[in-house]
Amino acid sequence: MSREYETVVGLEVHVELKTKTKIFCSCSTEFGAEPNTQVCPGCAGFPGMLPVLNRKVVEYGIKTGLALNCEIAEVSKFDRKNYFYPDLPKAYQISQFYMPICKNGYLDIEVDGAKKRIGITRAHLEEDAGKLVHQGTITSTENSLVDLNRGGMGLLEIVSEPDMRSAQEARAYLENLRAILLFAGVSDCKMQEGSLRCDANVSVRPRGQKELGTRVEIKNLNSFRALEKSIEYEARRQIDAIEDGEELIQETRTWDEEKQVTRSMRTKEDAEDYRYFPDPDLAPVYVSQEWIAEVSASMPELPDQARQRLVNDCGLPDYDASILTLTPATLKFFDEAVAGYDQPKIVSNWIMGELNRLLNVNNLEIEDSRLLPEDLVKLLKLIDSGTISGKIAKTVFEEMFSTGKEAEEIIREKGLVQISDEDTLKAMIDEIVAANPKVVEDYKNGKEKAFGFFVGQLMKATRGQANPAIVNKLLQERLSRE
């Protein structure tokens, strides 16, 4: 990125709160239902219907605010945000404009070893809109189909300060935010399903300038990658425009995933006036100190705490700690495995290494893994007892992962038990040594590779099952007699 210009980024994140019911009615919030089957006259905005606030949504709002170090407003209110769109049945969205539930928070990120604190301006509760499905092509008449299942779901909109200075920082912020939300248990944060949505506000300014440049909002970011790429693209576009003497307009642009560019969305001549005013149907929300204490007491361990615990109590390096605390499910797996096998680093290695690899290849989340913490524990104990070698264990692990079979069953079936019997090994070593006099010569002449050759041959002959430590010992003894 250009040395002369500084990129300034703020993020607006919408989080779908995973309460059982919507924010203002008792419809289910289950994902993936048939269109308009989770809709009542209330969330469809029918005449005479009234909103009633879901207590749990407020609780999740408080919880998230606390997890993000925010001030929780003692009194917050709901306002109507008025605009027309087919996915908004009442033609107003119930939101919190004047008095949001959370303010003045922060979260910490680390990019390239540098720690930074990103401010959170506010977080407020609001209802989600429905979904539009577009029919037809450009040439034929276009229609849109409205599905209101999602309409009325409880959202928390989290607005950051424009504290980020690069696409990487923005990504780190979103990743950390996501981890915190997952650990707090308030959302399942699936960007692909839309339960976590992010818009980026990007501007550039000459380095050293205090005033912010013209701000552009980027929408339609469906992945972390899209977030990074779009910010980089947009910053570049803005810098180019400025250098070309063009004037930048404050607008909303959409990220085109295919073409990897931001495109201007149609700007209306009459900018929408949302005419916010307090919703008379909803009483104010009063959050007492007692309620805050209650929520605080029931707060699960958050990523930062967990990371500290892993580093301080388990002696893990920062890197391991950060990977293991990316999702609560990962941490849970780790904790349960360590409970049965108290060697954190080894457990960590297996999770970060083999398990992660298999999950990625098979496109699975750790919670979907057939291989459970106790299974890993059993495997590790089998290695310790010498039943199998570390190398064979990897094969067994993969087999356990894909078939769900027990380690012992697989070892038995495939005859993978490690050969540790010294007599057996001695016999095999004798054979191989006898068959390769030249290599023995090489060895006696100081060629280190010769030793490796014998090890390899032995492994080949035993299909990898020879106990490496014992092989080394016996081979040393044997060759020293030459």
Place this chain on the structure above:
Amino acid sequence: MQLYDMTISELSTLIKERKVSAQELTRAYLQRIDEVEKQVGAFITRTDELALQQAGDFDNNPVDKPLAGIPYGLKDNICTRGVRTTCASKMLADFVPTYNARVAACLQAQQGILLGKLNMDEFAMGCSTESSAFQTTSNPWDLQRVAGGSSGGSAAAVAAGEVAYALGTDTGGSIRQPAAYCGLTGLKPTYGLVSRFGAIANTSSLDQVGVITRDVRDCALVLNAIAGYDPQDGTSANIDVPDYTADLSGDIKGLRIAYPREYFRDNTDTAMVEQVKRALHEYEQLGAIVEEVSLPYSEYALPAYYIISRAEASTNLARYDGVQFGLRDLQADNIADLYANSRAVGFGNEVKLRILFGSYVLSADSYENYYLKAMKVRRLIHDDFTRVFENFDIIITPTTPTTAFHRDEFRGDLLSLYRNDILTVPVNMAGLPGMSVPCGFIDGLPAGMQLIGKPFHEKMLLNTALAYEQVHDYYKARPILGGDK
């Protein structure tokens, strides 16, 4: 006396004593409607078949409930499952709710007999029922005059004996004013006493469903059926509700009555002032303490009301966009036209005006000067009342500046038309209970007296009104309609 002239109490006794069956009673009312409806024009939708079915069900299996077997009507902004609910608007001409308003369910649970949905000003915006998109309602006392609004159909139907009682809604006087014009008892409860669930919203912070009956005891009976906490309405008061018919004695000795001077001058007709002052004198004779007070912010209630009511109504009516229900311009080939045309055709002028005005006072530049200002004035008006109620139990005023006016009398003069609400609006602004009772006749037309009480003190209002009924039987008068025997 005809069955249709009787009160609920009287009819209920007849039914309990099996002197008349629900079906007989229903048929008597249906016949009455056949006779006079052409003159009165109170019904947008008649539900004759449903009514006879309900009556038949009751007769087969009678229950001992206060309103069982009694025919009633509902203002057409109260949602009734399976029965067209139009708000007297083209926008909802074909709308059939799949749900009942809470109050509709309450009366259904009483096994009352629903005779139909009653005419009103479109979306409850008006004080004469003249802005109904469908039909004219005439005042049974003088068919050239209006029955009031916006619950004109409800009042006319009760006055004409087409129903034994009716429910209406009141945002700025829409129950009390028609009740006054038609010589009836009309009650707007304390804000929050009766659920608004299923009562189509006009102004959320002012609307209340209320009752129009022939007398006070009837009013108490119906209030019993519909009052009470409803978890489906977030503004419903979570309190215990008394039996409004209990301890109604009419004894008001020592009752402290205040009458605010601002309501008895300027806008109010001299004849009306005199009529109500006479009533106040009677109250004194009955043992009440009557004193003049001042509510200095009274004159600011109406302008503040304009702003608040239009602001909220403009957003409450935004949902009528043709997408999920309601009239839709089927020719529109894009969403912008669909919205603009559907709403242009669906809404009448008064509704359009209020929506535009409401959008104006909420828009970014105007919000502070108009909406916020009006909300502050509202507090002043509310506190005015609270102050008076520290030393008094009841406030009494005329309900309306004049008796019922002629149709078209205020054509082209909106401000004068609106001013008919000037004495009732402050009560909604303060969220207080208000009642209109007949207190005489001026040139042959009914005059109404307004009783205003402390929050949730409907019992005191009813008792005070009953006291007046015990010395004057204005409430017994019936209009003579063409064809009456």
Place this chain on the structure above:
Amino acid sequence: MALTIKEVEHLAILSRIALTDEEKELFAGQMSDILKYADKLNQLNTDNIEPMVYILPALNVFREDEVIPAPPREELLANASVAEDGYFKVPKIL
């Protein structure tokens, strides 16, 4: 406080109501009259007054997080002018 035709046009767009020229004139006049009357409120000094948004003193009016099954889809779509395959249908959104 008089409203111009242009202001009325802007409000008509905000409110999504198509107006004829006559209507614009009519409403401009009527709104101006009402605004003039409403300006009466400026006679009052309300600097230290809290706006009264809620009539009742209630706070925290809540509902528990329990699912109530939604009504059948046919009911929901019964009043829609245009529905298709379980969806509400609308024309082109520009």
